Amino acid sequence: MSIRVKNKLKFNAFLGVSLIFGGVLFSGCESLFKVNQQMTNVVARQPLARSAGGPYATTDTYLRSLEIPNPSERVLAAVAQLPENDAMMFIAPGRTPEIELTYRVIASLSWPREVGALHCRLGDATTSEPELLFQPRKEKRIRWLFFYRTSPPAGSKSVTEIGPHLKLVPIEEAKEWTSYCSP
Amino acid sequence: MAFLQITIAALTLMTAGFGVRLLILPDRRNNGAEMFASSVLLGSTFVSGSLFLLGFLISGAPLLWSVTLLCLAVGTIGVWRTGLPKLHAFWPVTNPGKCFLIISVVQLAALVWLNAQRVLGWDGLFNFEAKALLIFQNSGSVPMDWFSDPSRTWMMQGYPLMLPLTESWLFLWLGREDQQLVKLLFPLFFAAALCLLNSSSQLLGAGSWRSLAAPMLLFTVPLVFIGDGSASSGYADFPLAVFYLAAVFSLLDFWQSGEAAALRLAGIFAACGCWLKQEGAILWVCLMVIAAIALIRKQAARNDWLALARAAIPGLIFLVGWQLFLRMASLPDIRQFSAINPESLRTGSGRAPIVAWAVLAELVNWRLWGALWLLVVVTIGLLIWRRELKNQFMLPLVILLPFTLYSSVYLFSLWPLFVIHLESSFPRLLIHLSLVAVLLIGTQLRLLPIILLCPGRSFRLRGE
Numbered sequence: 001m002s003i004r005v006k007n008k009l010k011f012n013a014f015l016g017v018s019l020i021f022g023g024v025l026f027s028g029c030e031s032l033f034k035v036n037q038q039m040t041n042v043v044a045r046q047p048l049a050r051s052a053g054g055p056y057a058t059t060d061t062y063l064r065s066l067e068i069p070n071p072s073e074r075v076l077a078a079v080a081q082l083p084e085n086d087a088m089m090f091i092a093p094g095r096t097p098e099i100e101l102t103y104r105v106i107a108s109l110s111w112p113r114e115v116g117a118l119h120c121r122l123g124d125a126t127t128s129e130p131e132l133l134f135q136p137r138k139e140k141r142i143r144w145l146f147f148y149r150t151s152p153p154a155g156s157k158s159v160t161e162i163g164p165h166l167k168l169v170p171i172e173e174a175k176e177w178t179s180y181c182s183p
Numbered sequence: 184m185a186f187l188q189i190t191i192a193a194l195t196l197m198t199a200g201f202g203v204r205l206l207i208l209p210d211r212r213n214n215g216a217e218m219f220a221s222s223v224l225l226g227s228t229f230v231s232g233s234l235f236l237l238g239f240l241i242s243g244a245p246l247l248w249s250v251t252l253l254c255l256a257v258g259t260i261g262v263w264r265t266g267l268p269k270l271h272a273f274w275p276v277t278n279p280g281k282c283f284l285i286i287s288v289v290q291l292a293a294l295v296w297l298n299a300q301r302v303l304g305w306d307g308l309f310n311f312e313a314k315a316l317l318i319f320q321n322s323g324s325v326p327m328d329w330f331s332d333p334s335r336t337w338m339m340q341g342y343p344l345m346l347p348l349t350e351s352w353l354f355l356w357l358g359r360e361d362q363q364l365v366k367l368l369f370p371l372f373f374a375a376a377l378c379l380l381n382s383s384s385q386l387l388g389a390g391s392w393r394s395l396a397a398p399m400l401l402f403t404v405p406l407v408f409i410g411d412g413s414a415s416s417g418y419a420d421f422p423l424a425v426f427y428l429a430a431v432f433s434l435l436d437f438w439q440s441g442e443a444a445a446l447r448l449a450g451i452f453a454a455c456g457c458w459l460k461q462e463g464a465i466l467w468v469c470l471m472v473i474a475a476i477a478l479i480r481k482q483a484a485r486n487d488w489l490a491l492a493r494a495a496i497p498g499l500i501f502l503v504g505w506q507l508f509l510r511m512a513s514l515p516d517i518r519q520f521s522a523i524n525p526e527s528l529r530t531g532s533g534r535a536p537i538v539a540w541a542v543l544a545e546l547v548n549w550r551l552w553g554a555l556w557l558l559v560v561v562t563i564g565l566l567i568w569r570r571e572l573k574n575q576f577m578l579p580l581v582i583l584l585p586f587t588l589y590s591s592v593y594l595f596s597l598w599p600l601f602v603i604h605l606e607s608s609f610p611r612l613l614i615h616l617s618l619v620a621v622l623l624i625g626t627q628l629r630l631l632p633i634i635l636l637c638p639g640r641s642f643r644l645r646g647e
Contacts, residue, residue, distance in 0.1 A: 058302040108313040
């Protein structure tokens with residue numbers, strides 16, 4: 001067989017394979033999408049491992065518990081208005097993995113502001129003592145409180161509602177921490 | 184546009200690595216795959232180190248452009264001093280080379296797809312990406328205030344900063360944070376691992392199809408691809424495994440060729456591991472000890488011992504320098520392990536059976552490891568049975584020595600439930616050794632059909 005014929009055969013084979021592959025790709029975009037979705041369920045079975053894409057793919061997934069769209073951007077927008085030297089406290093009803101995760105993501109997004117964590121242990125039958133888990137430096141003044149799945153004290157002014165479960169409240173002077181844990 | 188910016192960031196990084204590699208080993212034969220791997224590894228070290236040091240003097244655009252110019256300058260000086268290397272097989276011409284390319288592309292495609300599907304893991308976000316973000320927000324320089332922030336002790340302020348700084352390099356080029364695009368850094372490390380596995384196999388005597396065994400075996404280890412510490416999780420464990428593999432590769436090269444420059448490169452790669460993660464220090468110690476054992480067995484001359492002393496210098500500089508820096512930064516005192524004293528030894532010895540059992544359970548966890556550790560045991564058993572262990576001690580030892588140290592540290596864990604500590608972190612430590620384990624199996628055990636088709640005995644170092 002001459003070289004020319006061989007080359008022609010090669011070219012035809014290449015063209016055939018390309019056409020078949022291209023045809024499958026174009027006609028089956030929807031099927032490919034479905035296969036991709038099914039595979040995602042296999043490799044990222046837990047919703048907390050699944051990426052929705054975008055610049056805040058991970059923090060958005062980890063803030064699912066806030067039950068709001070684009071949670072990272074909402075938190076960033078709320079925090080951006082606050083002075084960088086002000087410290088904050090994240091107040092939550094207990095110490096569950098979900099609360100720990102939410103606290104850490106919010107603290108990460110709030111940089112350079114220091115964010116402490118207070119776990120109230122509300123509804124915990126074994127221990128009812130609030131736990132101050134992380135604290136900002138003593139020289140930093142705590143001027144803002146995040147209330148996560150717990151209500152701000154009655155009569156709080158200028159409450160910023162980041163979502164149904166997260167509120168940002170300014171304070172003049174920090175009171176005894178346990179006072180924020182009243183159910 | 185974002186991909187273009189990421190590509191420029193990666194290329195400048197690799198240019199620096201290429202230059203550094205040429206300057207370290209100017210007279211060596213050059214293998215395209217090994218050069219690529221060295222460029223990625225040394226480049227990330229160079230960029231992160233430059234950002235860290237220059238960040239004390241400048242920030243913002245001047246920092247970005249200074250580091251970029253530095254990268255290009257190092258690359259240019261490297262080529263100018265040594266000449267453009269004649270790279271063998273940058274594009275594969277042989278059939279095994281083409282097969283290696285196909286295997287690599289398939290595995291890399293799988294990893295990129297996984298990266299797109301999954302988010303960063305816990306440590307990937309809080310210990311690395313979040314640090315990269317705050318470095319980026321601080322105009323590229325490391326904010327000293329952060330080290331002494333008591334409200335962020337959960338971010339592990341004492342961890343070395345190679346990965347966060349390299350990620351912040353991408354952010355600086357992008358001009359914004361991106362938790363999805365930053366994961367493109369890890370396929371680069373993965374490609375480096377594949378190249379090193381192939382090159383190491385060839386170094387161990389496999390010039391053709393058999394050098395494909397190790398890269399193929401990598402596909403059978405689930406935790407390399409998925410889960411905490413994997414190449415898709417954003418943790419530093421997989422990159423550390425690649426640095427360790429590179430160090431082992433250079434050590435094997437020294438053992439075979441006797442070139443002091445190869446030993447120097449092994450010392451540099453091991454030192455880079457210390458800049459990546461704290462466990463890198465353990466791997467560095469192991470590598471130095473094994474190099475010393477090799478020299479004793481070789482009845483080495485004084486020059487070789489001097490070469491080993493010189494190879495240890497980068498690691499020592501880093502370890503001492505980083506500890507001094509941490510003292511200056513006045514970190515909050517958080518300890519996970521107790522100091523070694525008679526009291527802790529007594530407590531630890533009581534834990535030994537439980538630790539041993541938990542370690543064993545981890546090794547046979549097929550969901551994470553497939554048959555990897557079982558095959559390592561079989562391979563070492565086979566070497567003993569063939570009476571080849573005495574001559575081929577190096578590869579088993581680079582696995583067994585750090586493995587023993589990693590297992591023993593849990594005897595001194597300060598966690599109230601030390602088994603939970605072990606179960607949560609030990610698999611990640613094993614990742615550091617997984618690539619070398621794959622190399623051991625791939626080169627010593629004729630398991631895969633591709634290897635069964637090949638005649639001849641297991642590979643042996645020519646120096647042995």
